[in-house]
Amino acid sequence: MLKSKKMKSNKLIKLPGLVDVHVHLREPGATQKENFETGTRAAVAGGYTQILDMPNNVPPTVTPWSLDDKIKLTKGRIWCDLGFNFGATGNSTQYFTKIAKRVFGLKVYMNQTTGPLLIEKLKERELIFKSWQSPLPIMVHAQGVTVEVAIKLAQKYRKSIHVCHVTTDQMKSIEKAKKEGLKITSEVCPHHLFLNKEDVKRLGPLGIMKPPLLSKRDSCQLWENLDKIDMIATDHAPHTLTEKYDQVSPKFGVPGLETSLPLMLQAVACGRLTIERLIEMTTTNPRRIFKLPAQPKTFILIDFSKTYKISNKKLFTKCDWTPFAGLEGRGEIKKVVIRGKTVFQDGKFVGKPTGKVIYPN
Ligand code: DOR
Ligand code: ZN
Ligand code: ZN
8 A cells, every 4th residue: 555645635736637548539430429529528527638549439540541530520629638549450550650650559459348459369469569660658458367468479579568457467467577677557447446346236237348347355456556557547438328238238338537536536535645646647657658748837726625426417428427426526626727728617618629639749
């Protein structure tokens, strides 16, 4: 457990805008769940000012022109800064050098999840790891022991990797690889910290995602290992309620942009981590590891004294539900300022969207 000072609970605090390298904004292809406007509103309402979108759309972001399409669609519609991750397939390797300066990470899906990007053949995986020439990380969706395969490939081809949504069973392999000199980083999702498989009984399909929720013991172990994890990422993965409650194939994934900060601030108040460590995990580290541009005159103001029950009301995500409803959150966002302009104040958006599409430094 990290040692931490308890925060005084009666003050207005100023934090840098939060950064999330792992969100699914669903546009194009699934705008019934989310779109660039609703998704970036959810981000800002949650204190995020810089986010990276994942490529598992239908069609997936695996060609330069699919990336162009996404960029065009954002025009005049994004409330925070937005960058993109590129999707890896055997075929998309031919574009790696072309798109390298326009994306932050390469996403490789090594296990089945939402979208058409599963890469299972070793030959294809080898080709992908070999072909990525950028110093930016290969982001792996590798559940459980699959992470070992990702680590071996990264060692073989001397690439940096970022392990998405870590679970306890992966911590030892990651530590070992780090000791052996591999450039390896990881992220943890609030749902794996604040929920466990007991909650699935209550939440039903609203509690399913990949990787799945594990035991209470596992989430405790994640908290105990927090100092070994580089960042918090929400894996904001909205689906409509109809899709979640589908009898035949309920969708995997939960929204998270609006609930991550209140949950983590409550953890700060309980002494589970320090506010300094939270800033490191939500701004400094993701920005450094993914070479995200600095955001001058950008900050959020929070009333740290406010606590409340997280609810399905007043959400900006288009899917309009949260698996965290009923949990205690802390910190009312009074203001979000991006490049000197107030874009969100007392629960309302101000003016026009001023977000920019961003590229690696
Ligand atoms: O639960 C998940 N949902 N895990 C993923 O890896 C993908 C995500 C989605 O896009 O719905
Ligand atoms: Zn994933
Ligand atoms: Zn994801």
